[in-house]
Amino acid sequence: MSKRKILVVDDNEDICLTIKQYLELYNYMVEIAHSGTEALKMISGDFDLIILDIMMEGIDGMELCGIIRDRVDCPIIFVSAKTLEEDKVQALSIGGDDYITKPFGLKELKARIDSHLRREERIRSNERYLLSSKNITIDLLANEVFCKGVKLHLTKKEYEIIKLLMLNKNVVFSKERIFERVWGLDSESQLETVTESIKNIRKKIRALDKETSYIKTLYGLGYKWDVTYEKR
Template identity: 70%
Template sequence: MENKNKILVIDDNRDICTTIKDYLQNYNYNVATVQNCRDALNIINQKFDLIILDIMMPDMDGIEFCKIIRDKISCPIIFVSAKLLEEDKIEALSIGGDDYITKPFSFRELKARIESHLRREHRLQNKEIYILSSGNIVIDILANEIICNGEKLKLTKKEFELIKFLIINKNIVLSKEKIFDNVWGIDSESYLETVTESIKNIRKKIRSLDKEKSYITTVYGRGYKWEVKDEI
């Protein structure tokens, strides 16, 4: 049975691309590979379901590539890299990555991560609620867009999901751990600090379009909650 999920692998190591492709094709994934980000930009509009992206590449690295495409592409992005520093992982996840796997990695683990993200995407696409609103903010779940005061917020995928999760649970205090588990997933290699960094970025972006309302409240020692004054 043909797997309809289409995956793009971007890595300057041709052998890694070939090995990943051969492995995933055994499970009927439709896999395309490129060895540099410039070539990836030429095919990125082919509606991939997931991207596997190396960081250290010549000409344009994976971080720069992710920054370029993230506002236009909503599919999960799994970074793969030999870079082990926590700062590198936080940067990759803060600019729109959904996961981070360090090299060398097992193909079984990679497949498990892919399946986890695709399951999460499937659940999101099958939600019965498509429009959420709060204050001057409207979320169009199907379009993966958030409008603030009539203008589209430029968000990473995780920032979008974080706002959606907070609004769905508005006026409820959510711990960083609960936010992390629901937005990044309990199987992610991200760090709790990524939640704090993402909320800081969200506040800055919302404030640029709406200076009248404060949406995300910090409840010290407990977490965060979405609340808008005079809104039930």
């Protein structure tokens, strides 16, 4: 696994160096900026986490967070000697993810860093199991389909049809092939159940999204998932 990259922004050089040396013992890659202006030149999507002091000359930590939050989505941990509740609330409301008051222990800082990075990894892992197409999203882990954020109440076969077509966008599946893949060759159901299931799927989607017919019929050939096909 590649080293996690952290940016420390603090005008106290001793604090920056102490944090850098400690985190590097645990295989983190640490870069340092001693002002908000210097940090702005370094900010990019490459950082996995940013540690940000509040009280700095020029661009302070609060202002810097507001500037960079649209550029980066990594966790931002504020470290500050300001202990008032309103300071903490403001820091978290403008895009900070955590707040540690100075003085703090390095073990605690590392524990907070580890916690945020684990959460980010879980979020990225979960996103790999979400499949989206325009207003339709499939949660492949939960076996659920959503249209405009609303869960569709589907039968198991209807879910399997949507999943099959969405995973193979623009691939045409004949009625026979869908039946084979979803019901199985040994099924006692009739081939026409495919037609009925697709009709039900369209009805359930149309109740929430009347603009697009996601499953396109190619007469004589079968069906395919095609969000460019507008229902007339």
